[in-house]
Amino acid sequence: MISVQETDNLTRVGPGTPTGEYLRQFWLPFLGSDAVEPGGEPFPVRLLGEDLIAFRREDGLVGLVDVACAHRRAPLLYARNEGCGLRCVYHGWQYDIDGQCTDMPAEPANSRFKKHIKIKAYPCRERNGVVWTYMGKGEPPELPELEWNLLPPERVHISFRVQETDWLSSYEGEIDSAHAPILHGRLDKTSKRSRTTMARSGRPIFDVMQQPFGVSVGARREVPERDELYWRVNQFVMPFYTLVPPKSEEWAELTGHAWIPIDDTHTLAVGFTYLPDRPLKERMVDVFTHGYQGRETGHPSDQAQDLNVPHNVPYWKYVTKFMRASNYLFDHSLQQTTYFSGLPGLWVQDVAAQSGALAVPRTFENLTSSDAGIVVVRQVLRDCVEAYAASGELPASAVDPSLSRVRAVAALLKRDETWVEALGEFMFKPVGDPLGYTVP
Missing domain, CATH: 3.90.380 (Naphthalene 1,2-dioxygenase Alpha Subunit; Chain A, domain 1)
Incomplete structure (x- = not known):
């Protein structure tokens, strides 16, 4: 018989917890496709205790990235969804769906600093009206055949x-x-x-x-x-x-x-x-x-x-x-x-x-x-x-x-x-x- 403490441990799902790390090894169906529109409003998500932002790029691809900009931690919830990704409204830093910073308009034109900046991002796949993400280690497996x-x-x-x-x-x-x-x-x-x-x-x-x-x-x-x-x-x-x-x-x-x-x-x-x-x-x-x-x-x-x-x-x-x-x-x-x-x-x-x-x-x-x-x-x-x-x-x-x-x-x-x-x-x-x- 499983103990009360063991059962309660199964409900602790944040980063670093045994259950949370285990669940991260599976694809998570976390969003309806209609919740994010191309170029539309970023959508706040919390998964396994992590606050994240979901958005659909103008070309239709869905991203799931960290909740804050890597510059001064301004909230990406208010970012402009334009071009290849989210542009922070504080200083204009822009991020693609893989978390890579692609633009720093307040920096010198010849600066290469943006190539070294990347925020947390999780891969997303879409199938039949549902968006899935994988938060685990290594290459994700195939989507489950539910x-x-x-x-x-x-x-x-x-x-x-x-x-x-x-x-x-x-x-x-x-x-x-x-x-x-x-x-x-x-x-x-x-x-x-x-x-x-x-x-x-x-x-x-x-x-x-x-x-x-x-x-x-x-x-x-x-x-x-x-x-x-x-x-x-x-x-x-x-x-x-x-x-x-x-x-x-x-x-x-x-x-x-x-x-x-x-x-x-x-x-x-x-x-x-x-x-x-x-x-x-x-x-x-x-x-x-x-x-x-x-x-x-x-x-x-x-x-x-x-x-x-x-x-x-x-x-x-x-x-x-x-x-x-x-x-x-x-x-x-x-x-x-x-x-x-x-x-x-x-x-x-x-x-x-x-x-x-x-x-x-x-x-x-x-x-x-x-x-x-x-x-x-x-x-x-x-x-x-x-x-x-x-x-x-x-x-x-x-x-x-x-x-x-x-x-x-x-x-x-x-x-x-x-x-x-x-x-x-x-x-x-x-x-x-x-x-x-x-x-x-």
Whole structure:
């Protein structure tokens, strides 16, 4: 069993920390492509405890550089984005996307000093509407082959939001299959979601398996009036991805998050919903984008952004109205009539449960059998962090991008069938293939 101190150490992600150095060896999906425009306003970012500036050069290339000019540490947040890069408004020093200083207009014309000046910069790559960066040592590996970031845009919906919790608490909420019918339950039973097999099934029994890509968390449930068992297999893909199975035949989409550590107490939640073999329904995309009858659904809607956040706050575009200071817009009257939680929407319910008690230390935890997946994932992460700190050893998934090609699954199985054998082929379908089974 991993100790409280070992668990807390996994949440310390700043430069020089064991967990922070380990996570830097993976590509980080840290920005939506539409957050930075060619020649547009620089965008403040914080990743793994480092304050940085993202920008898109006039020719379309994205850069991620230090937050301050190397001359007198003036903030590059206010730099002019022109030509090959950012020009500091204090003395005009200009930097390209690789951090190299290219111009010093206040220096003598024959000065070669600029060739010796370079600020911190991290390489960026862009794929299917997402900007990735690599903050590790040496040559970066290939981008992971995560299915949601390889499909045509009409098959995927991607969103970004800031969450007030450490990254460990964030992803643990999504590999926890036990909470869903409770936290997301409704009292009025009028929604289609309340009639799904997931909502009607009984208490889960867990079976957890370590995998080359991370950890599979299987949960089986009894289903009223059926002899089969209902299995849901959530996936934890190293180092910070979670995959959630489809909910029903009607909602056969696959979902999940990348939980990117901003610092020790904040996480960038990169949400994705996709159908591997066909476009998402227009109605679904509309609900994700605009919400539904005033509530949030699986993604932050265009009404969720807090428009009062200053532009010098990291990820200001992704800060929502549903934060601790606003009490997540909890409505006690809704708790009496509609939502079990009293919280207005799916992701809001998750974030309030995960981050509402952030100040309460983990010594107050009392883990049970339903937390089996969380326990195993913590142990796997601890072992990986310790191995990297001791010898530089990384898991296979850090260097083999194909290991990220995995799906979460949900199906009814006979009582004598094991999920590993019965569902294995559906977990590792080629990118873009149909699910291959009927979602109950």
